[in-house]
Amino acid sequence: MEMQILEYKRAAVVTLAGRIDSSTSADLETALQTLIDKGKRNLVLDMARVEFLSSSGLRVLVNAYKACKGTGELCVAQPSERAASSLAIAGVDTLFTVYPTREAAVASF
């Protein structure tokens, strides 16, 4: 898994690529928790280049969503077909607001 974090005034964008599974999701969890602890509660996950998203990754996303809710929001931008498929199969796709571009996601805050 590759991860890049860009922090803007109103939101942080986490760009993810590759495989988010049981052997990599802890890194994502740490990164999101660090942002949340810093008070960044408007989070955009750019998932355009995610090739695999297992339940371990989904658990991290749902927990981060819950941590942000109330004071901010975690949303998803331009998910790959596979990332969108994982969200739908697990039934958590209705939880996240999905934007077609990261710019649209950032502009929503």
Add this chain to the structure above:
Amino acid sequence: MPIRRLTIPGRLDQIEAACDCVEAGARDAGFDDSTSYACQLAVAEACENIVKHGYGALQPGEIRVAVTASPGELTVLLEDSGPPFNPARRPRQQPWDEDDPPVGGLGLLIIHRVMDRVSYLRRAGVNRLTMRKRVPRASG
């Protein structure tokens, strides 16, 4: 009917190899990428259960993978020598609460939503989990 066999160490970082094996089998079965991905996801979840809940803190063992493909059908057999663990029981539907969405049990949920048949057998100290996916071919 081609059968692909693979033995991997029971470690999380080895699960990708099992997925590659399933991907090749799905190609043999003629599955599209979406169905192939769903099968890889289900098998990854089953392997993760074996590693985390089966071998757990025990000395990690092996996972034997056998993928059998025929047109429109894929069968994946996983064998491990961890303690008995039956993922074939369909998980209880958890109440959905948008304010506090459940995060447990997603792996089992994925396995049962993707696969058409999930069966489990414990024999001679070995867990045998069989998962089958069928895609009806368009009649023409």
